[in-house]
Amino acid sequence: MMHRMKAFIHQKDNWPAFTWNSNDFLDLLSEARNLQGRLIGKMETLGFDLRNEALLDTLTLDVLKSSEIEGEFLNPNQVRSSIARRLGMEIAGAVESDRNVEGVVEMMLDATQKCFDPITTERLFDWHAALFPTGRSGMYKITVADWRKDTTGPMQVVSGALGKEKVHFQAPDSDLVEKEMTRLIDWFNNSKVDLVVKAAIAHLWFVTIHPFEDGNGRIARALTDMLLARSDKSNQRFYSMSAQIRLERKGYYDILEKTQKGDLNITIWIIWFLNCLINALNATDSVLTRVLFKADFWQKHIDTVMNDRQRKLLNKLMDGFDGKLTSSKWAKIAKCSKDSAVRDINDLIDKGILQKEAAGGRSTNYELKGMGM
CATH class of the missing domain: 1.10.10.10 (Winged helix-like DNA-binding domain superfamily/Winged helix DNA-binding domain)
Incomplete structure (x- = not known):
């Protein structure tokens, strides 16, 4: 009976004292770090305009895919235009953006452009308010800019279409959320763990607590991007973890569920995260190809009358x-x-x-x- 009561990692006696076996992922971590360094180096050779183009492409992809994971499909033109406006970039065919698009962009840019600033409860509440400017998630009124209240029952983490949802795990009760988040925020701001490993742990820890009524996945990915930006020592993003998680979504939910139902040794989660990061870094080639094609095209047609x-x-x-x-x-x-x-x-x-x-x-x-x- 006691085992039933402690089905999830957050119910373990020594939660949240995570452990991991570094030797099991040392090679993966080295590969990820190497790819990060090579990518930053490659981007520095591009020149200001091309680098901005690659940055805009990556940020647009990140916002679109992070929302897609939650089943929300944003207008790509609106996202691109909103990011360009906020970064002071001139782009062709800029359009006005809806409030919900502006909110997602605002959160993501705050996380990445101000990646070296500490996380606070207020900052997380501001992100949440930006995600839900009308105080509603779809048709439903939700608690915004505050921790969840669980008025309709326990918070369960699910995936899948309406009517075919799969429950992956149950989050801690709402009366524990404030204490849990205080502990996570303190660790986030003060822990000296390798920043890539820290991004993996922070993502899992935040998703486990699931502190908000909605928007937890998007905020978890923003925190992940924030720590990865710190690990790059740059607020310019040239790869998208959200786009890669979207591609590997089934694997993501499978490993999440397995980790939640395991013990506090989270080595398998860190290994999955590092593989996903490596895939995300390798996928930047398509963004670069498009950016370089565009630059080459306009150079070739510099004298073409249009x-x-x-x-x-x-x-x-x-x-x-x-x-x-x-x-x-x-x-x-x-x-x-x-x-x-x-x-x-x-x-x-x-x-x-x-x-x-x-x-x-x-x-x-x-x-x-x-x-x-």
Whole structure:
């Protein structure tokens, strides 16, 4: 019976005295550290404008994927525009952003751009308020900028679609949350553990407590990014853990559940985290490829005559266009007539910049030549 009562790690007598076997992941940690250093070095050779472009791409991806993990799909243009505005970058085709987009961006930038500032209860409450500007999660009113109250029963961590949820573990009771978070915040600000290992532990510890009624996953990932930025000694982000966790989501929930139901030796969690980080660092090649393609493209076409609409749409295509490009979409985005859109497109085809997609449908789609889109 006592075993049933202590099913989760936060119920163990010596919680939260985590232990781990460093020798089991020393090679992985060295590989992650090596990749971090090489990436920062590579980015420093790019020059200011290209580095900003890569930074904007990475931050946009991070915000989009962190929300996607929670089943929320944000508008990529709004996210990109919001980040660019806050970082003082000029981008083509900037749009206004919804309050919920602004809130997620605000939290993530506070975590990464001010990564060396300490965490406080107030700061976490500010992040939570930014995530839920209307005081609601979907249709439901929730407790915002305060620890959860558990008025509708125990906090369970679930994944899966509505009606097919899988319960992974149950968090500590709400009357314990304040004490638990005080202990975590003190450790976060003062512990001298290696910063990459610390990011793994902080993520697990925060998710275990699940201190808020909603938004815990996004805040856990912001804290992770914050410590990884410290480990890089840079507030500029060029890789996305959220994007990688999104790809490895099933494995993430599996290892989370296994760790929650195990003992306080969290070696298997740290190993999973380091593998995920290594995959995230290796995945930056696609961001770099796009950024370098764009720089090379404009260098090659420095003397090519184009109007503002064409430049705007080409930039959009290279930034990761949502869906297929048609003449109708061109007209809508460029705010011009369909005839003008067709003329713009045909002109770029004649100049060898655009081509018709091979797979035709009811409407003709266009793509950039030479960019494997």
